Amino acid sequence: MKSGLFQPLTLAIGLRYAGSKRSNRFVSFISLFSTFGIAIGVAALIVVISVMNGFEGQLKGRILGVIPHVVVTHQAGRIEADSPALPELTRLPHVVAAAPMLDSEGMLQSASQLTGVNVQGIDPARWPSDDILHSQMQAGRLDSLQTGHYRIVLGQGVARRLNVAVGDKVRLMLTEGTRFTPFGRVPAQRLFTVSGLFGVGADVDDQIALIALGDAQRLLRLPPETVGGIRLWLDDPFAADQVIKTPLPDGLLWQDWRRERGELFQAVAMEKRMMGLMLVLIIAVATFNILSALVMVVTDKEGEVAILRTMGMSESGIVKIFMVLGASSGMFGALFGALAGLGLTLGLNPLLSAMGLNLYMAAGGSGLPVIVEPSQVLMILGGAVLLSFGATLYPAARAARVRPAEALRYE
Template identity: 50%
Template sequence: MFHPVSAFIGVRYLRGRSGDRFSRFVSYMSTAGITIGVMSLVTVLSVMNGFEAQLKGRILGVLPQAIVSHADGRTPNTSPPDFLEQLPSSALPEPIVQGEAVIQSANTLSAGLLIGVKPNDHDPIESFLVAGRLSSLQTGQYHVFIGQSLARGLKVSVGDKVRLMVTSASQFTPLGRIPSQRIFTVAGIYNTGSDVDSQLIVTHIDDAARLLRLPTNTITGWRLFFDDPFVVSELGSKALPDGWKWQDWRDQRGELFQAVRMEKNMMGLMLGLIIGVAAFNIISALIMVVMEKQSEVAILKTQGMTKSQLIGVFMVQGASSGVLGSIIGGGLGVLLATNLNSILDSAGVALLSVGGQLPVLVNPFQIGTVIVMAIALSLLATLFPSYRASSIKPAEALRYE
């Protein structure tokens, strides 16, 4: 069977002889280092992807992802403007009333974001309800939905009364300036497992408009939904018709997701250095092999082997460690990531609260990129030792043989 001479000799050198134990040991350590580095990087990135996706679903699934409104904040509640049809939204635009409010119970008070919506079956908050139904939000009944953390802080439950106050809609009276306020009934409680539970207050759009003292048939703007909430960074940079403005979730949660993304990048960089250290081990291992094989390289050159063929011999030997380590590490990383919660449970390690599990999201494209970059780094590490081997002069190497 035909074998390329460079690959054939490179594989023979990779196996080594019984006297090359130290060189083989260094080569095996290089392979193990790349395997551990790739496995760790794949596992950590999968967990960080899971956290990012969980935040995206829990926070951006409930908060208004984007709102398009008149520049003065008062938009006629007639029909969505025509230019919204050109946006890649996942659902039809819905009217929304939004404003900052203070909620007070018999025990304490807290500040939050008040949004008024039209209740429907596909509203994102419906899937997070732990008490009550969204259909109970009826106009004129002044019902309100609050998060579980906020309900715990206010010490209220379903059926209790709370007072909502809006300072932006205050009015002057003989007693001074008094904010707009109204008694609401807690009709439901939701739980997203994020800090939104302590801030977001949901009520019917008509009740919110009355509390904010908006004119009849007037809303804050049109609420937009997207399959990927991160698309707002691209859409927000587009120019809107005169008199319209754009606002999205980045105004309230942009710093949180930037911090998550930065942490993810820093973890990737730190673990990538492990792969870099293992690649440098390939250089040291190959240099030792080149020193041991000087006479053999000289004989190969006298038999007509070209420089490029000699470079190929040692690139095959060195890159084999990177290829094997990257592929094995990628496979072990996927296996570890998918079974991480089971392994932690069997070891009795609880990183989250009772019943909580680490979110894991395996991204095949990301894993492929990590493996390819690790292989490329390994190939890069073989260039100098391979070039040094090809520069050996046969007469000097065989002088004392």
């Protein structure tokens, strides 16, 4: 004889229990409260992680778009740009371009101000066309840096401190390349014309000045084939470890962006992990509510469990029924929370603007940066479901231990 319930029977009974009204309204309230608790935790976790991803991606695009991802240099500080000992750098994994460069610490002096800068000698013709500096030039062009013209491109923060604009003259003095004269030690210096300004919206705007590679070699009194290092652009700066594990000839060294900016990104990653941990605790508290609600449901359903046992259902079948009952609340809460979290994330900036709370836009930004990673959403969703599933184990095992004779004694 066929039953009117779909199979398997344990799933059908568990879902029927989940959808039925309970005689104890307090149990129903606790169950509903736990479901919404999981939904709120999942939604909050998706929103916060997506915003943190956005800030991390913004830092990676702006700061790591200007400073070198990886540099091949020499222990002595200088390298031959066309050295036959160098491996084929552009064939290494994740490397999209390579170009020689020189860097040095220096001072810039305008008619009224003086400031320190990090000077980079570059060859614009060998820079990738999709480099961030090409798209973030506020005035002038990067390819205006031609050897012998003595032009300089400044970050907008440096230009603001010096109170200069395109076309103004500044004096560049380098700490390297000094020479001794009857008047003492004189730094290498030269008048440069400001030919461009860039602004990526990060602190590098206050630190970087770019000049032609040939002009930097002349100031430092270096031969044309000698440079400070070979700069590599990666498709993902966080893949630097896969590049620097390649062996280099004796005397050559790998240097990557983590030497200068590693602590900043470690702090951002740590903050993201701590925020995620705090929000996971919200989900964990909600799953404990599922556990307490299921314990009360087991007490409420002892008579029915006893009847099922007398009809021949095994202990494992009883366990599966209550696992389905508890996991259904967790799955419903996780799915609802994921949908709500994605909706809030994608509409976060319009919502904050409508409420007058978007302080990031009021400060001059274009809105909170948001990057939704599908793998993270799936991980959050799966984690919430697993926590809910784990919370059902004890109540389900307790239900399986119900003794039919004792439960039905006074029925």
